[in-house]
Amino acid sequence: MAGLSLSGVRVEFPGLAAPVLDIAALAVARGEDVAVTGPSGSGKTTLINVMTGLEKPAAGSVRWDDTDLVRLGESQRDAWRAGHVGLVMQEFHLFPGLSAIENVLLPVRFRLFSVPAATRERALALLKRVGLSRPDQDIATMSRGEMQRVAVARALLGRPAVLIADEPTASLDAASGAVVADLLIELAREENATLIAVTHDPRLSGRLGRRLSLVAGRIAEDVAQGEGAAPSSATPYTPPAASQGQVTP
Ligand SMILES: Nc1ncnc2c1ncn2[C@@H]1O[C@H](COP(=O)(O)OP(=O)(O)OP(=O)(O)O)[C@@H](O)[C@H]1O
Numbered sequence: 001m002a003g004l005s006l007s008g009v010r011v012e013f014p015g016l017a018a019p020v021l022d023i024a025a026l027a028v029a030r031g032e033d034v035a036v037t038g039p040s041g042s043g044k045t046t047l048i049n050v051m052t053g054l055e056k057p058a059a060g061s062v063r064w065d066d067t068d069l070v071r072l073g074e075s076q077r078d079a080w081r082a083g084h085v086g087l088v089m090q091e092f093h094l095f096p097g098l099s100a101i102e103n104v105l106l107p108v109r110f111r112l113f114s115v116p117a118a119t120r121e122r123a124l125a126l127l128k129r130v131g132l133s134r135p136d137q138d139i140a141t142m143s144r145g146e147m148q149r150v151a152v153a154r155a156l157l158g159r160p161a162v163l164i165a166d167e168p169t170a171s172l173d174a175a176s177g178a179v180v181a182d183l184l185i186e187l188a189r190e191e192n193a194t195l196i197a198v199t200h201d202p203r204l205s206g207r208l209g210r211r212l213s214l215v216a217g218r219i220a221e222d223v224a225q226g227e228g229a230a231p232s233s234a235t236p237y238t239p240p241a242a243s244q245g246q247v248t249p
Pocket of ligand 1: 020039041046047
């Protein structure tokens with residue numbers, strides 16, 4: 001599949017002289033893992049919101065395969081997102097008073113009211129995979145690192161084609177952040193999900209295959225980087241043959 005293709009995307013807000021996001025072209029192949037970096041206010045969250053259909057740009061197209069999110073209404077975009085995207089945010093959005101397993105299953109409960117046995121099995125397997133051995137433990141009693149691991153399991157439950165993470169390690173201590181970074185990368189690869197992570201954390205950004213840097217809403221840098229390679233040794237990114245191509249600021 002082609003993956004993601006953005007073309008001529010602009011996001012503007014009233015009262016601002018310049019667009020907060022202005023992307024001529026950007027392609028991300030399926031299964032790629034991409035770090036999005038850039039200073040505060042450079043448009044990283046806006047880019048993620050556009051990619052997931054939370055924000056509709058004033059102009060341009062946002063295609064995932066044959067679906068242009070810009071042409072969909074809000075409820076269609078919501079349905080598309082529920083079916084295709086797993087989200088891991090800086091704040092975990094978990095419910096204290098519910099167990100780890102119930103938190104993982106909550107989105108399914110909201111949609112289907114009852115949980116199929118196979119889904120519960122997958123939720124249990126995912127909790128085990130992220131290293132949590134007590135699925136019935138109340139979220140309120142978990143450490144922050146454990147909570148984020150629950151959030152990673154929840155994001156992957158529906159086998160999303162796309163895993164989006166917005167500063168997933170920012171509120172964690174170094175050791176927990178490293179564990180969560182490892183899990184995101186490993187699980188995205190195991191599940192063949194495209195991983196797009198907004199992050200300032202070099203433990204995460206340095207290990208992803210490609211790094212996009214935003215400055216004032218534009219892509220200032222787009223580089224391929226090998227596993228473990230220092231960003232300074234990165235080579236200019238060459239897009240996959242079928243993609244729209246490289247972006248210059
Ligand atoms: N609804 C809005 N109305 C007006 N301006 C907005 C709105 N949403 C975002 N902005 C502005 O758009 C710019 C980009 O915001 P965005 O949250 O995407 O940046 P960011 O790179 O994610 O920042 P940070 O790293 O601080 O989270 C900022 O200047 C922000 O103030």
